Amino acid sequence: MRQCACPRCKRPPKTLVRLPANFKCADVICDFCGYLGQIKASVVSDINAPPKSILGAAWEPQKQRMDAGIYFPLFLVLADKGMVSHAIYYLAADLQRPDMFLPRKPLSENARRAGWQGFIYDLSAVGTGLVRLR
Numbered sequence: 001m002r003q004c005a006c007p008r009c010k011r012p013p014k015t016l017v018r019l020p021a022n023f024k025c026a027d028v029i030c031d032f033c034g035y036l037g038q039i040k041a042s043v044v045s046d047i048n049a050p051p052k053s054i055l056g057a058a059w060e061p062q063k064q065r066m067d068a069g070i071y072f073p074l075f076l077v078l079a080d081k082g083m084v085s086h087a088i089y090y091l092a093a094d095l096q097r098p099d100m101f102l103p104r105k106p107l108s109e110n111a112r113r114a115g116w117q118g119f120i121y122d123l124s125a126v127g128t129g130l131v132r133l134r
């Protein structure tokens, strides 16, 4: 992520810093302007074609944030299967809508995290909102 300029302050790259893994709402912060973003990584066959959907995280906190009108900018890092090349896409927070976030079925009682419910990002309707950074 240090290869990307911060989308808010547009400072030269290297201002986006990883947050600790236990930091719940975001993955990176700009150490100049305080901008927060989430990162999702995925391995795909063609990095020039963003997937129609990607796996998100826990549904409950996502739903609570949406109920409060809070969205975080999303960086989508795509790597090809050989991990040779990658692409970074960006979806601004103000282009996100509740119907992009689809709850998944809660995990069954036999699962290690029984009852846990995740969500997927439905990117099929985002269109040109998803811009390629590099």
Ligand SMILES: [Zn+2]
Pocket (backbone or CB within 6 Å): 006, 007, 008, 009, 010, 011, 015, 030, 031, 032, 033, 034, 035
């Ligand atoms: Zn910034």
